[in-house]
Amino acid sequence: MSSQHDQPPPTDAVTGGKPGTATDAGVPAGVRTAGMWCLWTLAIGAVVYLAVQLAVVLGTVVLTFLGGLLLTALLRPVASWLDRTGVPRLAATWLVMLLFLVLLGGVVYFLQQRVTREWTSLRPTLVSGLDRVRTSLVETLGLPRERVNSIIDGLIGQLTGGFGGGAAGPGMVVTGATTAVTVAAALVLALFTAFWLIYDGARIWRLCLRIVPADRRAAADDAGNGAWRTLGGYLRGTTAVALIDALGIGLALLLIGVPLAFALAVLTFLGAYIPVVGAFVAGLAAVVVAFAAGGLTDALLVLGAVVVVQQIEGNLLQPLIMRRTVFLHPLGIVYALTVGGLLWGIGGAVIAVPLTAVVYAIAVALADRKGGEEAEPRPRGLRLRTGGASRADVPSNDGRPAGAGGGPSRRDQAAEASEGS
Known part of the structure; x- marks a missing residue:
């Protein structure tokens, strides 16, 4: 005879759970469901948190790739049009990229020349305008003079020191050079990404689909x-x-x-x-x-x-x-x-x-x-009239319009009679 210690522990008759576990009959079903939801929520939250932290650490790389992707979406239709007109794909890609660089460089150069030239004459006028704003805020609106002077003086200092108006220290020069190098490197990498996505994007996408399971490949595509x-x-x-x-x-x-x-x-x-x-x-x-x-x-x-x-x-x-x-x-x-x-x-x-x-x-x-805004489902058989909806317009439980007394309508009776004959 087997001893009492050899017998398996009792289980829940419904869930089969052992005492002291999450499936124990003493734990309500709602608590068990809530616990599972909490565990899944914590797991998903941890994954999202790690993904966000990784995106922050690799912020420059992520922004550069996304910038190249945006540039590809903007320029690829032009390259595809040139390809359809008979221009080789590689030549069309180079042509589109060069035209974009010429346009971007021309706009930047023109802006730099115009802003630098007009800013010299505009800066004194803007400073005097800020002085008028200072007077209006203090004397007309009664705002605290110290607070207004602090804000206006800060703005005037930025204006008089910007666009070559003030001397830059070594720290500012190093910071500006570092920023310029970072921006230039990011721009080159974004252009490199856009070039290959424009030229060979279809093959790159097919290569990405190869790592997707075969039964999910169509959905991913x-x-x-x-x-x-x-x-x-x-x-x-x-x-x-x-x-x-x-x-x-x-x-x-x-x-x-x-x-x-x-x-x-x-x-x-x-x-x-x-x-x-x-x-x-x-x-x-x-x-x-x-x-x-x-x-x-x-x-x-x-x-x-x-x-x-x-x-x-x-x-x-x-x-x-x-x-x-x-x-x-x-x-x-x-x-x-x-x-x-x-x-x-x-x-x-x-x-x-x-x-x-x-x-x-x-x-x-x-x-x-x-995609897009889906139309709200219209209730079947329910039509609003001036005197309200008739009973024949309201669907019954089986989905058919309810006639008098809830039975089938005359049209349904006639259809059943014709089928029986």
Whole structure:
């Protein structure tokens, strides 16, 4: 006979769990489910935390690759068009990259020449304008003089020391040189990435798909294609909106007579790639320059022009151009900009919205759902009338319209009779 110690411990009759374990009958089912959810949440949170920390450490590499990806989405359609017209793929890639570099270098050189030349005459006017603002804030609005003087004096110090106006110490020279080298290296790596993605992107994508299990390869391919279409559509739509904004703001500045109109138009164009924040910064810069050059009247005119252009953009251009491209709620855009800015600064704010749109497109494709705003399901058989819905329009439990007394309708009875005959 076996002893009492040889017998197995009692188990739960329902779950089969041993006493003292998570499946013990003494542990409620809700507590067991909550515990499992907590464990999975902690595991997922740890993975996300490690991924974010790795992205912060490798911030320059991540931003460089994403910048090359954005540049590829912007330039690849041009290279593909040249390829279709008979230009060899390698020659088309080189031509597109060289045209982009010439355009970028020309804009930077022209801005540097114009800003440097006009800033010398504009700086004294801006300093006197800030002195007028100081007087108005203290004497008219009654703000504390010490606080106002601290802010205004700091701004004047930045203005008088910027654009070659002050001597730079050795530390500033070293910092500037290091920043320039870092930016140049990142730009070269981004251009290198964009070149190979434009020239050989299809083969690179096929190589990436080879590491995906065979039964999931089609889903991954669909998700990647959907994400790529979303990214390309976002960049093309944003570029179109940015061009229209820059033309509108630049024309208004020329008509009002504000200096640095071309530079401010370029700033408006670049600011369009940072939703919400970019438009505010570009408009604020235009108002400040107008105030420095022409006083309060010109500043108010520029402010009105900026508000009109931004209203046209938000209520007309964005719905028409971007509606079928990116499906993100403004709340999601704001939080994406916040997270991107906290992680990687201005570069993170630039890539935050397109990256979020791409992630959403991938999630939608993997979930086998159509992108975009889905129409709300309409209740079957329920029609609103002036006198209310009749009983024949309300579906019964089996899905068929309920007639008088809840039985089948006359049409159903006639169909059953014809089938029986």
